[in-house]
Amino acid sequence: MQGTEQATEFDPLAAPSKAGQTNTPHATETLTETDRLMTVCNSCRYCEGLCAVFPAMEMRRAFSDGDLNYLANLCHSCGACYDDCQFSPPHPFDVNVPRVMAEARAESYRHYAWPSAFSGLFARNGLAVSVIAALSVFVFIAGFVGWHDPAVLFGVHTGPGAFYALMPHNTMVVIFGAVFLYAILALIMGVRAFWRDITDPADSAADAGSVWQAVKDAGHLRYLDGGGAGCTNGEETATDTRRMYHHFTFYGFLLCFAATSVATLYHYLLGREAPYPWYDLPVLLGIAGGVGLLIGPAGLLAAKWRRDPVIQDEARFGMEVAFLAMLFLTSLTGLALLVLRDTGAMGLLLALHLGVVFSLFFTMPYGKFVHGIYRFVALVRYAKESRAAGH
Amino acid sequence: MADLTKLYDVLVIGGGNAALCAAISARREGAEVLVLERAEKFYRGGNTRHTRNMRCAHDAATDTLTGPYPEDELFEDLLRVTEGETDEELARHMIHDSKEMLTWIQEQGVRFQPPLGGTLGLGRTNSFFLGGGRAMLNALYDTAETLGVDICYESEVTALDIRDGHFDSATVRQADGEKTVRAKAVVAASGGFESNIDWLKEYWGEAAENFLIRGTANNQGTVLRMLLDAGVQPIGDPTQCHAVAIDARAPKYDGGIITRLDCVVFGIVVNKNAERFYDEGEDIWPKRYAIWGRLVAQQPDQIAYIVFDHSVLTSFMPSLFPPIQDDTIAGLARKLRIPADTLEKTVSDFNAGVVDGTFDHTILDDCHTEGVEPAKTHWARRLETPPYYAYPVRPGITFTYLGTRVNKEARIIMADGTPASNMFAAGEVMSGNVLGKGYAAGIGMTIGSVFGRIAGREAAHNARN
Numbered sequence: 111m112q113g114t115e116q117a118t119e120f121d122p123l124a125a126p127s128k129a130g131q132t133n134t135p136h137a138t139e140t141l142t143e144t145d146r147l148m149t150v151c152n153s154c155r156y157c158e159g160l161c162a163v164f165p166a167m168e169m170r171r172a173f174s175d176g177d178l179n180y181l182a183n184l185c186h187s188c189g190a191c192y193d194d195c196q197f198s199p200p201h202p203f204d205v206n207v208p209r210v211m212a213e214a215r216a217e218s219y220r221h222y223a224w225p226s227a228f229s230g231l232f233a234r235n236g237l238a239v240s241v242i243a244a245l246s247v248f249v250f251i252a253g254f255v256g257w258h259d260p261a262v263l264f265g266v267h268t269g270p271g272a273f274y275a276l277m278p279h280n281t282m283v284v285i286f287g288a289v290f291l292y293a294i295l296a297l298i299m300g301v302r303a304f305w306r307d308i309t310d311p312a313d314s315a316a317d318a319g320s321v322w323q324a325v326k327d328a329g330h331l332r333y334l335d336g337g338g339a340g341c342t343n344g345e346e347t348a349t350d351t352r353r354m355y356h357h358f359t360f361y362g363f364l365l366c367f368a369a370t371s372v373a374t375l376y377h378y379l380l381g382r383e384a385p386y387p388w389y390d391l392p393v394l395l396g397i398a399g400g401v402g403l404l405i406g407p408a409g410l411l412a413a414k415w416r417r418d419p420v421i422q423d424e425a426r427f428g429m430e431v432a433f434l435a436m437l438f439l440t441s442l443t444g445l446a447l448l449v450l451r452d453t454g455a456m457g458l459l460l461a462l463h464l465g466v467v468f469s470l471f472f473t474m475p476y477g478k479f480v481h482g483i484y485r486f487v488a489l490v491r492y493a494k495e496s497r498a499a500g501h
Numbered sequence: 502m503a504d505l506t507k508l509y510d511v512l513v514i515g516g517g518n519a520a521l522c523a524a525i526s527a528r529r530e531g532a533e534v535l536v537l538e539r540a541e542k543f544y545r546g547g548n549t550r551h552t553r554n555m556r557c558a559h560d561a562a563t564d565t566l567t568g569p570y571p572e573d574e575l576f577e578d579l580l581r582v583t584e585g586e587t588d589e590e591l592a593r594h595m596i597h598d599s600k601e602m603l604t605w606i607q608e609q610g611v612r613f614q615p616p617l618g619g620t621l622g623l624g625r626t627n628s629f630f631l632g633g634g635r636a637m638l639n640a641l642y643d644t645a646e647t648l649g650v651d652i653c654y655e656s657e658v659t660a661l662d663i664r665d666g667h668f669d670s671a672t673v674r675q676a677d678g679e680k681t682v683r684a685k686a687v688v689a690a691s692g693g694f695e696s697n698i699d700w701l702k703e704y705w706g707e708a709a710e711n712f713l714i715r716g717t718a719n720n721q722g723t724v725l726r727m728l729l730d731a732g733v734q735p736i737g738d739p740t741q742c743h744a745v746a747i748d749a750r751a752p753k754y755d756g757g758i759i760t761r762l763d764c765v766v767f768g769i770v771v772n773k774n775a776e777r778f779y780d781e782g783e784d785i786w787p788k789r790y791a792i793w794g795r796l797v798a799q800q801p802d803q804i805a806y807i808v809f810d811h812s813v814l815t816s817f818m819p820s821l822f823p824p825i826q827d828d829t830i831a832g833l834a835r836k837l838r839i840p841a842d843t844l845e846k847t848v849s850d851f852n853a854g855v856v857d858g859t860f861d862h863t864i865l866d867d868c869h870t871e872g873v874e875p876a877k878t879h880w881a882r883r884l885e886t887p888p889y890y891a892y893p894v895r896p897g898i899t900f901t902y903l904g905t906r907v908n909k910e911a912r913i914i915m916a917d918g919t920p921a922s923n924m925f926a927a928g929e930v931m932s933g934n935v936l937g938k939g940y941a942a943g944i945g946m947t948i949g950s951v952f953g954r955i956a957g958r959e960a961a962h963n964a965r966n
Binding site for chain 2: 120122123124125126127129130131132133149150152153154156157158159160165171190191193194195196197200201202203336337338339
């Protein structure tokens, strides 16, 4: 209350605000709403068995921006707390944790993006990723054509080193090594800012035990199951399949990464050049991962479509679709290249595949990919603080 | 799909824990079952929406319970909280059946969670629903629907055709008009009348206008009233209700758990005249949690203010609104619109009477007052660290005790002592048989589940014969 005039008008028995509203200032409206919900939830605590968010919330009494960004990234969006909540809409307390957490998460990706000049890529992420992917594919095709005679692009090349007829191996290494290192650097810078924001500066070292706990929690998607009852779609029963499809996607991605790593070792250690026969390890890993990356993203997209929009951050749908589409296309173009590598289509497919992979790497720090990184970091933080609290 | 023109075996009136346990149990006995829930789908389940746990006897620790809780101990606890106002035979029967309930309710899809931070030290005696009462309801509704129980929402029963203790049909009001529903047996699981302000006024007068109701507005007690008017034997003190002191700024209905304030023991409580009126340190929280609703109800305008200072601001659970605050006691009084000079005197008298001790809110400590009326017998500490804070509080009504008399089959007993031929009751509408007074956390859900299951089974048998 400022001034006596307002003080005399103060009604001590009138609801001062929406339930849970605090006086803590926050950087954005979304964070203010997240604070309100966490204050309501901290007064109730019925959901504490569902996931890590609520026990982490209970360790706090008031919430800074960093705390809220931490809790938002700890949320796996399983949806159970919405259906279990006696105060979710249409209740006037209007408690919609999955949706508001999704909005806060999306804001946090933008907030921690490095360099901050690129954070705008999150605003219309679907469009941005599409344009970057199209440009990237175009540049690869144009590069192949400009470098060689167009006939080379459509020619038939077979046997070890066939790909390098189109693009010298060292060029490929320089281009992809550079974009990969850039993505890693940008992600590290984002994580650094995030970690500083969510931890106590006096006690910010991540110990091995907490990291290992987070690896297990992330690997199982421990918190994407509504505390054991399964994820919900906003219809009070657990019918959601995102956990399974996420496993296809994540482990598919890892297998593809393993395929590339093995191939790199083949090249430098054994002097064996790609393409490899279908029964060789890089190809087998790539096929298995590629299949996962077709099934997983397709299933996730379908599951997202079925999900009740009320618990989703619809404004970020473009970002989600863009990332799933990029993973799907990476796999599709890779598998097509494998099947058609002995035909005249190989050149074009190689350009397509490399273009997609290049843009996937480039947009990694500026798209949905970062969700896994920040969530993992949040899980490390949670493992650390729950151990400290003796849980 | 519900077909209101057909003759159902069992009609269940209500949509909470007791109703769904009755419906599921009757359906599992092969009966055709119809559930009529007055609320819209979101608000289904009455007070069950706001519950969190149930108190069942068990002989050994489980995944979710830290130790045994023998039948006799549960009965002793019940005797203590009710001060003997319980039907021992029914109570012991319920407690015995409660042991099976822990597995039965999980077979109906309900999940329990292990004891965690917010489970109030009840980890040995009480089983906590994963996700709380609404999660429990979601599981029960899902199971009932899968089994083929017909469920209608927004279906208020407005009349019962009962002759000589025999139920024939019910009149139900739906969006498209009134209909008559016939069934071979009926289970009343329709709750108490705590949301019916006019009914509360019969006992409390105009004071009831200032009561806040912790559950939905649907607990009107209309079915209870109709049963009593049809010659059913009442049980439980009609004038009594379970009332706690809750934030006066909470909505009239359905504010639920987040309106409760755990801070009485950390400060003083004054009425609108800025005077203290009861020992704030009488006994351990939450043991004396329930007396403050009644105490506030007896104060002028049914309003009181918990006043405390900055030193204890974070010593208790947060709640839906921040406290009102000011740098001085007089300033706080002006914001509260209570006499500033009186509040200053009340606080300074209290402070002067405080005898220092070793503060420990988990035991009856030795911090008390001397020469102050009323005394604060434990946890008394001076209010001297600004800013000062206050929560305005009103009586928050949780449930009522008046109900229908039943026997061990959950069969309704008529006024002349004869059992009704085809009428059963479960849950809050008959909880007065077992819980005539007081409350023990989770006991309402035990009554609902155990008698719901019995009522459904017996109603199905009744319909078959």
